[in-house]
Every structure is written in C-alpha cells, then in structure tokens.
Amino acid sequence: MKILTFFSLFSTFLSANSINVEENAGQFFSSGHTNNWAVLVCTSRFWFNYRHVANTLSVYRSVKRLGIPDSHIVLMLADDMACNHRNPKPATVFSHKNMELNVYGDDVEVDYRGYEVTVENFLRVLTGRLPPSTPRSKRLLSDDRSNILIYLTGHGGNGFLKFQDSEEISNVELADAFEQMWQKRRYNELLFIIDTCQGASMYERFYSPNLMALASSQVGEDSLSHQPDLAIGVHLMDRYTFYLLEFLEDIHPASKANMKDLFKVCPKSQCVSTPGHRTDLFLRDPGSALITDFFGSVRKVEITMETINLTDLIKEAEQNPMNEKPQKVTYSYVDQLPVSEIIHQKPKQKDWHPPDGFILGLWTLILLVFFKTYGIKHLKHIF
Amino acid sequence: MLIKASLLIQSKRRRGQLAALSIAAVVIMVGVPLWWRTTETYRAWLPVSQINELANMQLQLSADVEVVFARGTVTPEQQKKVPLTQTQDEEHTVDENTALRYRYEIRYRTATIMEEDALDQPTAAEADLSLHTLSESPCGSLVVYVIPESSSLLPEDMDVYIGQRRTALLRIGAQMRVGRTVEQLLAHLEPRIKQVLQVMSFSHTDITAALSDRVRLSPGNKESIADSMRAFKSSPGYEITFSLLNPDPKSHRLHWDIEGAVQTYIQPLLTKLAPVANFSLDSQTLYYAMLGVNPRFDSSSSAYTLNSDSLAHVINPVEARLGSNAASSNPVLNFLLYVPDAHHSPLYIHDNKKQEVPSNAFHSPRWGGIMVYNVNGFYRPEAVLPVDININMAKVMGVFLAQLRLLLGVQSSTAPPGFLMAPCGSTGLADWELDRLMWSRSVENVATATTTITSLAQLLDQIGNIVINDNIAEQVSSAVTSLQLAVAELEAGNLGFALQYSKEAIMASERAFFDPSLLHLLYFPDDQKFAIYIPLFLPMCVPILLSLLKIVSEARQKRREKQAKKD
Numbered sequence: 014m015k016i017l018t019f020f021s022l023f024s025t026f027l028s029a030n031s032i033n034v035e036e037n038a039g040q041f042f043s044s045g046h047t048n049n050w051a052v053l054v055c056t057s058r059f060w061f062n063y064r065h066v067a068n069t070l071s072v073y074r075s076v077k078r079l080g081i082p083d084s085h086i087v088l089m090l091a092d093d094m095a096c097n098h099r100n101p102k103p104a105t106v107f108s109h110k111n112m113e114l115n116v117y118g119d120d121v122e123v124d125y126r127g128y129e130v131t132v133e134n135f136l137r138v139l140t141g142r143l144p145p146s147t148p149r150s151k152r153l154l155s156d157d158r159s160n161i162l163i164y165l166t167g168h169g170g171n172g173f174l175k176f177q178d179s180e181e182i183s184n185v186e187l188a189d190a191f192e193q194m195w196q197k198r199r200y201n202e203l204l205f206i207i208d209t210c211q212g213a214s215m216y217e218r219f220y221s222p223n224l225m226a227l228a229s230s231q232v233g234e235d236s237l238s239h240q241p242d243l244a245i246g247v248h249l250m251d252r253y254t255f256y257l258l259e260f261l262e263d264i265h266p267a268s269k270a271n272m273k274d275l276f277k278v279c280p281k282s283q284c285v286s287t288p289g290h291r292t293d294l295f296l297r298d299p300g301s302a303l304i305t306d307f308f309g310s311v312r313k314v315e316i317t318m319e320t321i322n323l324t325d326l327i328k329e330a331e332q333n334p335m336n337e338k339p340q341k342v343t344y345s346y347v348d349q350l351p352v353s354e355i356i357h358q359k360p361k362q363k364d365w366h367p368p369d370g371f372i373l374g375l376w377t378l379i380l381l382v383f384f385k386t387y388g389i390k391h392l393k394h395i396f
Numbered sequence: 397m398l399i400k401a402s403l404l405i406q407s408k409r410r411r412g413q414l415a416a417l418s419i420a421a422v423v424i425m426v427g428v429p430l431w432w433r434t435t436e437t438y439r440a441w442l443p444v445s446q447i448n449e450l451a452n453m454q455l456q457l458s459a460d461v462e463v464v465f466a467r468g469t470v471t472p473e474q475q476k477k478v479p480l481t482q483t484q485d486e487e488h489t490v491d492e493n494t495a496l497r498y499r500y501e502i503r504y505r506t507a508t509i510m511e512e513d514a515l516d517q518p519t520a521a522e523a524d525l526s527l528h529t530l531s532e533s534p535c536g537s538l539v540v541y542v543i544p545e546s547s548s549l550l551p552e553d554m555d556v557y558i559g560q561r562r563t564a565l566l567r568i569g570a571q572m573r574v575g576r577t578v579e580q581l582l583a584h585l586e587p588r589i590k591q592v593l594q595v596m597s598f599s600h601t602d603i604t605a606a607l608s609d610r611v612r613l614s615p616g617n618k619e620s621i622a623d624s625m626r627a628f629k630s631s632p633g634y635e636i637t638f639s640l641l642n643p644d645p646k647s648h649r650l651h652w653d654i655e656g657a658v659q660t661y662i663q664p665l666l667t668k669l670a671p672v673a674n675f676s677l678d679s680q681t682l683y684y685a686m687l688g689v690n691p692r693f694d695s696s697s698s699a700y701t702l703n704s705d706s707l708a709h710v711i712n713p714v715e716a717r718l719g720s721n722a723a724s725s726n727p728v729l730n731f732l733l734y735v736p737d738a739h740h741s742p743l744y745i746h747d748n749k750k751q752e753v754p755s756n757a758f759h760s761p762r763w764g765g766i767m768v769y770n771v772n773g774f775y776r777p778e779a780v781l782p783v784d785i786n787i788n789m790a791k792v793m794g795v796f797l798a799q800l801r802l803l804l805g806v807q808s809s810t811a812p813p814g815f816l817m818a819p820c821g822s823t824g825l826a827d828w829e830l831d832r833l834m835w836s837r838s839v840e841n842v843a844t845a846t847t848t849i850t851s852l853a854q855l856l857d858q859i860g861n862i863v864i865n866d867n868i869a870e871q872v873s874s875a876v877t878s879l880q881l882a883v884a885e886l887e888a889g890n891l892g893f894a895l896q897y898s899k900e901a902i903m904a905s906e907r908a909f910f911d912p913s914l915l916h917l918l919y920f921p922d923d924q925k926f927a928i929y930i931p932l933f934l935p936m937c938v939p940i941l942l943s944l945l946k947i948v949s950e951a952r953q954k955r956r957e958k959q960a961k962k963d
Contacts, residue, residue: 047625047762080712084720136915144912154725156629157609158762189859196851197909198609266709314707315626316747317757317765317802320794321824327656327789 044303046160046201049310050153051076051086054135056167056176058092058127063106063247064238066094068166068208068254070116071108075261076162077120079309087138087153089125091167091177101244108250108258110242124151132182139163139190141199157198162206162307166254169209171232172217188218195221202295204307208253210235213289225295225302227275229253230286237285252284266309272299413950416943423940437861440869444853446876451850453610455839456497458889459597460537463589466507466515468544469568470581477578479505488600491611496603500593501889504582507541515541515565520549521818524559533562536831536891538596540564540589554816556592561827564592591812596828598835606840610847626761627805630840632903633674633726634804636662637764638796639718640787641685644737648771649782652733654679657789661797664823668830669804671895672837676726680719687734688713691743697752700736700743702768707745707758710766729803730764731796733787741772757795765799767792797824806833834895841898842882848905849875862914871908875901 053076055069073088095104095117106117125134137143138153155161167174173181194200205226207215212228219226229236229251238248239255250258256279264270276290276299292299305311470478486498507515514526533539543549543565550557550567557565566588604611605624628634638658642650658677666675687710691700702710720728736743745753745768759765769792775783801820806829811817820826849872856862878901885894 045625047760080709082712082716084715133915137912140915141910142912142915143910149720149725152725156727156762158625193851193855196855197848266712310712312708312711312760312763313625314704314711314758314760316704316745316753317755317759317767317795317799318753319798320755320757321797321801321820323661323790323794323797323822325660325790325822327653327660 044306047158047313049081049085049160050155051081051162053164054089055091056174058177060097060099061247063094064250065166066090067106067108067116067250070106071258072164074116076308079305080266081310083122087124089130090123091130110240110249132176132180136190140193155199158201160307161200161203164206166208169211171211171214174209174215184215184218188220191219192221208236208251216291219294222294223296226291228289231289234286253279253288256283264304266305266311270304272302275304413947420940420944437863439864440866442853442869442872443876447849447853450846450879453494453846456499456887457598458499458887460889461500461502462539463502463504464507464541466541466543467512469542474578474581475506490604494611520557520565523549524563527563528561536889538562540566540592542566542568544568555814557816558818560818560821602836603839606836607843610843626802628727628762628803630837631727635726635728636675636677637728637730638679639732640681641732641734642683643686645683647738647781648735649784650735650787652787653789657793661793665825668823668825672833682717685714685717691740700740701746703746704748711760732766733792734766734768735771742770743768755795759799767795834891838895838898841902845875845879845901845905848909852909865913868908868911871904875904878904
C-alpha cells in the first residue's frame with residue numbers, strides 16, 4: 014500500500030518535471046522570434062517640447078536595460094534638449110521632477126538627429142528604401158523572425174502626427190508602410206506605441222497581420238503632460254509614458270509579465286485620457302505575449318551537441334620573399350575647408366541676372382505705351 | 397439707323413460668341429491635355445502579365461538517380477532486362493497559388509568491372525573513396541549502388557551507407573534474388589530508394605520550409621519550426637566574425653593562430669559553399685569582456701557551472717561590445733571563444749538535465765555560437781602570472797564548424813533507422829549536403845523573388861502617383877527573366893544554373909523593391925485635391941461655361957423664333 018502511494022507520488026513528480034521541460038520548450042516556440050528591434054521616434058522640436066525627447070529617451074533606456082543592443086535600436090530625436098541653450102543642467106534630460114532620473118546618461122546613441130527626423134526618413138527606415146550609402150546603424154535590418162517595437166511621440170491630431178512643426182504623417186501612410194513591411198516579411202510581430210493627442214486615430218487604419226497597437230488617448234481626447242520641473246521650467250514627461258516607464262522599471266529580463274499588464278498601464282484616473290489598444294490583428298493571444306518579447310531581447314539558445322573532428326594541422330603561412338617590400342600606400346585627408354577659396358576671395362559664380370539696364374528699359378517702354386494710349390496730358394501726374 | 401444698329405449688335409454678338417467658343421476650344425483641346433501631361437508621373441512599362449503568370453508558381457524539381465546493381469544482386473535473366481529508365485512524378489499542392497512536382501529519373505544498370513573492384517574494399521568508407529575516383533557525379537544527381545545481402549561492407553543492422561560524395565550503398569534484402577521478375581525487384585527497391593532520395597536530395601518538408609516566405613504554413617512539428625528558425629535566410633553574402641574574449645588578461649596571455657586556423661579549417665567549407673553565397677571573415681580579441689551571468693560553483697565536480705536557463709542572458713551584454721562591419725548590410729554570424737578568468741575556472745555548461753555538455757558550447761539561432769575554453773589545466777597554480785597559453789585551434793574550430801553548419805542550414809536532421817552516415821570529411825560538408833542546401837536555397841530564392849516582384853507590382857499598381865524610373869523597370873524585367881530561367885533550369889535538373897539564376901533574380905528583385913526612389917509621400921486624399929484645383933480652375937471656367945450656356949440658350953431661342961415664324 015505504502016509502495017503504491019510512493020510510486021504514484023513519484024510518477025506524478027516525474028510527469029510534472031517533464032511538463033516543465035515541455036513548457037520551456039513551448040516557450041521557445043510560442044513567440045517565434047529570434048531577434049528584437051526598436052524604432053523610437055521623437056517628432057517635435059523646440060525647448061517647450063522637452064517632454065517628448067524625455068519620453069523617447071526613457072523608453073530607450075528601458076529597452077537597452079532589458080537587453081536590446083544599440084545596433085538594433087534606431088533612435089530618432091528631432092531636437093537636442095541635452096545641449097540646448099536653455100537647459101540649466103547641460104548634458105542631462107530628466108524624466109522625474111527634482112532631477113531624480115537622468116535618462117540621457119553617457120551611453121546614448123542617437124541615429125537620426127535634428128533635421129534628419131523627417132517623415133521621409135522615417136518611412137525610409139521602416140520600408141528599407143534607404144540610399145546605398147546609409148551606414149548600418151541607420152538601417153532597420155530586420156528579418157522575418159524579428160519582433161519590432163515602434164514608439165512615436167510628439168504632437169498629433171485626428172489621423173496625423175506632426176513632424177518638426179512643418180510636415181505630417183497620416184495614418185494611411187503609416188498603415189501602408191506597415192503593409193509594405195509585411196509584404197517583404199520585415200517583421201514577425203510589431204508592437205506600436207504612440208503617445209500623442211488623439212493617438213488612437215493613428216492605429217485605426219492598420220490592416221496588416223501581427224500588429225498590436227497602444228495609444229495614450231482616444232480620438233477627441235488630449236494626452237496630457239505630467240509634471241513640470243520648476244528649475245528646468247518645462248514639463249518633463251507625458252503622463253502615459255511616465256507611468257509606462259514606472260511599469261517598465263519593474264520588468265527585468267527574466268520577467269514573465271505579459272501584454273495584458275501593459276494594457277492596464279495608466280488608467281483614466283492617472284492619465285486623465287483613456288489609453289486605447291488594438292489587438293484584433295495580432296494572431297497570438299495578447300496574454301501569451303511577454304513584455305520582454307518586444308521590450309527586451311531574450312535570446313533562444315541551443316546546446317551544441319555535435320562537433321567535427323578535425324585532424325589536419327595548420328599550415329605555416331608562406332614567407333614573403335625578402336626583396337619585395339610591401340608597398341606603403343600613403344593616405345591623405347581630403348580638404349575639409351575650401352581654404353583657398355576663402356583666402357583668395359575670388360568672386361563666386363553667381364546666378365545669372367538680366368543686365369541692369371534691362372529693368373529700366375522695360376519700365377520706360379511701359380510708360381511710353383501708357384502715354385501713347387491715353388495721351389500725353391497725364392504726364393504731369395507722374396513728373 | 398435701326399437696321400444698322402441691330403446689324404451692329406448682331407455682329408458684335410456673333411464676335412462674342414466666336415470668342416467664347418474659341419476660348420472654350422483652346423481650353424479643352426490644348427489646355428486639358430497640357431495639364432494632364434505636365435501633372436502625370438513618369439511610369440515606365442512593367443511586364444505585368446508575366447509577373448502575374450509567375451505569381452501562380454508551379455515548380456518542378458528534377459533529380460537524376462542512377463541505380464547500379466553489383467554482382468550478386470540480380471539474376472542473369474533479370475540482368476538482361478536491366479538497362480532501363482523510369483520516371484516517377486510526385487505532385488503536391490501547397491496552396492491555391494503554389495504547386496510542386498518532384499520528378500525522379502531513375503536509370504538502372506549493372507556495375508562495371510572497375511566498380512566491382514571498388515566495392516570489394518574491406519570497409520564502406522574505402523569503397524566510397526575508390527568509387528569516387530572512378531566517376532564524378534554532377535551536381536544534383538545521385539548514384540546508388542545495390543550490394544548483395546552477403547556483403548560485409550555494412551554492419552548487421554544497417555542497410556544503407558551514405559557516403560561523403562554523392563553515392564550511397566544500399567543492401568538488398570535476402571529474398572529478392574531468386575525467382576522474381578525485374579518489376580518486382582524494382583518495386584521492392586523503390587521505397588528504400590525514395591528514402592535515400594529524401595535524405596540526400598530534397599524532401600517535401602524541406603521544400604515547403606523553404607517556401608515559408610510565400611506560404612504561411614501552420615506550424616508543423618516542433619523540430620521543423622526550430623530548424624526554420626535556426627538557419628539564416630538566404631542572402632547573397634554573410635559576414636563571419638571570430639572573437640576571443642579574455643576577461644582576465646592579468647592571468648592569461650592568450651595566443652590563437654586564427655589566420656592559420658581559418659585558412660585550414662574554415663576556408664575549405666566556405667570555398668565549397670561559394671556557389672551559395674559570398675563570405676567575408678574577420679576576427680578580433682576583446683579584453684575585460686565578462687559574461688553577463690555569474691556562474692555557480694558546483695562542489696561535487698569542483699567546477700563552476702552555467703546552467704541552460706542562464707545561457708540566454710549571456711549574449712546580450714557581450715553583443716553590445718562586439719561591433720560589426722558598418723559597410724555592408726549582410727547578416728553577421730558571431731563566433732565567440734570565451735576563456736574564463738582564473739577565479740572562475742574551470743567553467744562547464746550544463747544542459748537542462750544537469751549533465752555536462754561535451755562540446756562546452758552553445759549557439760543561438762540566427763546569431764552565432766559561444767564556446768567556453770578552459771585553460772586552467774595548462775598551468776600549475778603556482779605558475780607566474782600572466783601565463784602564455786596557446787589555444788588548440790583544431791578543437792575550437794571543430795565546434796565552430798559544427799555550429800556554422802547548423803546556422804547556415806546544412807541540416808543534420810536525424811537519419812532514418814538503418815542508415816549509416818559517413819562523417820562529413822575535412823571540408824566539413826559532404827557533396828550531397830551541398831546539393832540539399834542548393835535545392836532548398838534555389839526554391840527559397842525563387843519563392844522570395846516571386847513574392848517581392850508580385851508585391852512590388854501590386855504596390856505600384858495601387859498607388860497611382862509613384863514615379864517608376866527606367867532603372868526600376870529594367871531591374872524588374874531582368875528579375876522576371878532570371879526567374880523564368882531559374883524555374884526552367886530546375887525543371888531540367890541543372891541545379892548549379894538554377895541556383896545562379898535564382899540568385900540573380902533575387903538580387904534584381906531586391907534592388908528594384910528597395911530602390912530609394914520608390915517612396916510614396918504623395919498621399920492626396922480627394923478633398924485635398926479639390927481644394928488645390930478649385931481656386932485655380934473655377935474662376936477661369938465660370939465665364940467660359942456661362943458664355944457657352946448663353947450661346948446655347950440663344951440658339952434655342954432662335955430656333956423657337958424660326959419655328960414660330962414658320963407657323
């Protein structure tokens with residue numbers, strides 16, 4: 014009898030153990046991605062939009078802390094707040110008042126800065142249509158097993174997001190860009206977060222599969238900023254991203270929190286606006302998608318079971334014949350400044366203008382015609 | 397007076413009507429075409445009909461197999477009928493746009509005297525070697541030698557030996573010799589030959605996995621998903637970086653002859669894979685690079701251990717320091733050799749059953765591999781630090797070569813029961829493994845290029861105001877031509893040419909799709925279009941329209957007057 018109970022306990026223990034192994038294997042396959050990318054964009058310039066840069070930098074900080082390396086992050090900041098003339102503490106961007114948390118730090122790699130942050134460049138990064146001279150750090154080199162996090166912040170409205178105070182991107186263009194990414198299988202799953210006024214309008218038009226979207230406010234609502242810092246003089250963060258940052262600070266690379274927890278961030282009582290989300294295009298259940306699937310970079314590993322038995326010996330490299338010295342190629346810098354032009358002050362070729370007498374002659378002709386037609390007696394009104 | 401006045405009025409009216417009519421004529425016949433021409437975007441012609449034909453993909457893969465009967469496998473009556481050729485077709489429909497057909501051309505013949513001598517060797521490996529010296533099979537074809545049951549080349553429980561080149565040895569069953577016709581013999585052999593073909597050429601699962609870009613298949617068994625996630629996608633080039641991580645330069649001064657090791661061990665494999673892709677190699681040494689995880693001390697083996705759960709967190713802190721070649725966008729394979737510091741030596745990796753891993757290495761899908769190399773055995777504890785250590789590159793490269801094979805998609809799937817595989821030789825790649833890779837790469841390239849071209853054509857069709865330059869049209873046309881050639885070569889069974897054309901197709905299609913000029917920023921909703929054109933054209937059109945209407949109403953009035961006059 015005792016043996017029977019012992020045996021049954023043992024067998025349940027074994028089966029529980031095997032289920033655990035199966036579960037781990039299941040985790041491997043449930044997400045289907047092997048690498049992570051992040052595209053973080055701040056679209057507004059000017060000192061009073063400090064909070065948008067702070068938003069983007071705090072998401073950047075969380076994403077880096079959870080493991081995504083700089084080579085897999087495309088950070089676009091439309092203005093330089095850290096070195097702005099009005100920043101009382103240069104080289105810092107704070108996210109909490111009383112200067113508690115400096116999100117700028119000393120390890121920030123901005124890929125697109127200042128006026129390079131345009132709608133065109135953003136769409137080029139997403140669709141991959143960059144000129145061949147673009148360096149690797151400015152490209153989104155994702156493949157069909159990449160999970161991408163896209164975070165946009167700035168000023169927006171119903172169906173558009175303003176870039177740089179002069180242009181805008183519409184939700185239709187964004188949806189088309191995502192569709193082109195899907196056609197070329199440039200992502201496995203994509204998480205889109207937007208923190209602007211009426212942010213939910215930006216994800217209304219999505220139609221490609223495997224997209225999940227979160228916005229800080231619904232259509233018709235404004236996203237509000239969080240707290241001003243009296244020393245710096247501007248609002249430091251937006252509410253939604255502030256509470257998102259607080260939520261992410263509790264996540265560590267091995268955490269099992271899932272997307273449903275992310276949807277609960279910043280309820281109406283804290284945010285004043287109503288955050289929205291869209292999951293109908295996402296094929297998995299959001300409860301099974303981990304936060305670290307998008308914000309972190311947990312690698313899948315496999316143990317290498319086989320090796321190859323190599324028996325050849327390394328051959329010695331051939332000696333160069335002594336009389337043939339390797340030719341030294343001398344490099345020189347290209348002229349950085351056109352110094353000769355500045356010094357000699359030769360007049361530069363200007364654009365062609367019509368000769369000066371031409372304008373005078375034209376006006377004389379017009380006046381003559383006028384007087385011929387209407388009579389010379391009007392001349393006294395002119396001279 | 398009155399008549400003169402009315403005539404004058406009439407002539408004036410006539411002149412006015414003529415003016416209005418001529419202005420309207422000029423606007424319509426000159427203005428409208430001019431406006432149309434100057435606001436249309438330049439769109440070069442694309443071969444849309446051919447693209448639509450390609451979208452409906454019917455691929456045929458042909459493989460040539462030669463089945464050679466050795467002495468003792470066929471009776472003299474059967475031998476008379478034996479030189480014959482059979483063609484077998486297998487059709488699969490993957491989805492509504494994709495259909496596959498596998499054609500096997502099997503030629504049966506008897507062995508020559510030289511082949512019989514070669515098969516008389518004591519072991520299968522030697523027989524394989526001497527058979528290879530006799531004839532070289534072209535890319536994509538196979539030779540299967542059927543040996544009698546009494547042959548001692550294969551051990552008892554194994555029926556098939558797969559060699560390093562493109563040959564296989566198949567042992568015939570005992571009861572198949574006496575009193576059977578050729579048809580029965582062939583029917584008996586057929587399932588075994590099919591199995592050999594599936595291992596050495598292409599199997600349906602491989603080909604459908606290669607089509608994953610085109611067809612989103614529901615996940616099959618876990619192994620196939622892991623395989624498809626692990627190997628890099630087909631790309632025209634890869635970069636391989638070897639890094640030596642030395643966290644403790646104060647204790648260990650490490651020397652590795654990476655150049656020699658790469659030349660001797662890795663370069664032969666890469667040269668053999670040259671038809672598939674270009675490879676560029678570099679190496680680096682990183683000092684003070686720690687693993688991100690603290691290993692635990694295991695008192696039972698008095699060594700430090702890393703268990704399998706913590707392995708996943710090792711890669712990220714290191715990757716930030718690895719760097720890559722900024723000039724190209726090719727995928728990068730990183731191979732890291734980590735020598736643990738003196739305080740944490742020796743360091744062993746444990747799998748999830750808490751067993752030590754013999755290779756002491758692990759790899760990450762689509763990223764690369766890491767091997768831990770313990771050096772504490774090379775010096776005595778009282779030696780003067782730092783000690784000079786020469787790393788045994790043969791052992792290290794053995795592991796890296798195995799990882800490289802896995803990451804490049806040279807599948808080492810488990811062999812079916814009764815199959816004995818030869819070890820893969822000094823280059824690290826058997827010829828038939830190369831053939832397998834070439835089959836799946838060709839199909840993958842063809843599928844990807846087709847999807848790219850069709851989606852590009854669809855995109856350009858949908859968005860009416862993207863400019864299509866001539867160079868894009870040229871790339872698209874050349875991609876279409878290469879695709880058609882690749883499909884034709886696959887049908888004919890010329891694997892080398894098929895792979896080459898498929899690579900050209902994929903490069904041309906990617907260049908066309910990712911051309912920087914194809915950016916549509918010209919999204920104009922209809923209300924914006926109206927808002928732009930109305931202030932320009934409406935003020936001009938209103939007088940013209942009104943005068944035309946006036947002309948029409950006057951003409952009608954005149955006709956009515958004429959009618960009244962008649963009555």
